[in-house]
Amino acid sequence: DTEVxxxxxxxxxxxxxxxxxxxEQHMGHRAMxxxxxxxxxxxELMFVYSYEKLSINxxxxxxxxxxxxxxxxxxxxxxxxxxxxxxxxLCASSQxxxxxxxxxxxxxxxxxxxxxxx
Amino acid sequence: GQQLNQSPQSxxxxxxxxxSMNCTSxxxxxxxxxxxxDPGEGPVLLIALYKAGELTSNGRLTAQFGxxxxxxxxNISASIPSDVxxxxxxxxxxxxxxxxxxxxxxxxxxxxxx
Numbered sequence: 001d002t003e004v005x006x007x008x009x010x011x012x013x014x015x016x017x018x019x020x021x022x023x024e025q026h027m028g029h030r031a032m033x034x035x036x037x038x039x040x041x042x043x044e045l046m047f048v049y050s051y052e053k054l055s056i057n058x059x060x061x062x063x064x065x066x067x068x069x070x071x072x073x074x075x076x077x078x079x080x081x082x083x084x085x086x087x088x089x090l091c092a093s094s095q096x097x098x099x100x101x102x103x104x105x106x107x108x109x110x111x112x113x114x115x116x117x118x
Numbered sequence: 119g120q121q122l123n124q125s126p127q128s129x130x131x132x133x134x135x136x137x138s139m140n141c142t143s144x145x146x147x148x149x150x151x152x153x154x155x156d157p158g159e160g161p162v163l164l165i166a167l168y169k170a171g172e173l174t175s176n177g178r179l180t181a182q183f184g185x186x187x188x189x190x191x192x193n194i195s196a197s198i199p200s201d202v203x204x205x206x207x208x209x210x211x212x213x214x215x216x217x218x219x220x221x222x223x224x225x226x227x228x229x230x231x232x
Contacts (some may be wrong), residue, residue, distance in 0.1 A: 040225065
């Protein structure tokens with residue numbers, strides 16, 4: 001089973017709203033990722049959690065706040081977003097992040113949350 | 119930053135034709151991954167390659183990890199309408215502890231005419 005689930009599927013929010021995106025995996029993976037993707041472009045890495053600790057923040061604005069409550073769950077808290085933040089937000093997971101050759105770093109993506117900021 | 123050059127950017131083919139796309143880089147990679155993405159969905163892993171020279175098939179799909187570790191190709195044989203989508207290559211640099219980062223190609227958009 002290589003399933004990563006994300007909720008909600010679609011989200012529309014105003015610039016003053018606070019909302020959260022959720023991601024879950026039950027593959028025993030210890031690394032989880034948030035990506036942002038614009039139409040027909042490759043995913044752009046936002047955050048990496050390794051063993052429930054934030055290991056990479058790709059200079060993401062503070063209006064995006066990640067949280068990893070446990071090894072299976074990953075949240076992305078949203079506050080005071082801008083219309084240009086509208087995109088597909090993808091979660092992914094992998095066994096690890098060490099970069100050694102092998103299956104451990106292969107990332108599996110969820111279906112994404114389509115976010116529209118009005 | 120690191121870049122992967124993926125080509126072609128788009129392809130319009132007839133059903134039944136074979137398809138070939140590739141990714142190249144000036145950097146050495148220790149993993150190559152090929153994903154397919156349908157509109158509004160997340161990327162789905164098609165093939166993963168972990169060793170230089172490795173040739174792997176998944177049904178009508180075949181991918182190879184270049185012997186120089188700087189390139190990879192994906193072939194699709196006898197295309198069908200459901201092959202339509204955007205195909206992304208992604209690589210892991212051959213450097214220890216890159217923190218899980220993947221470098222993505224810009225994608226190949228495939229259209230198939232029935």
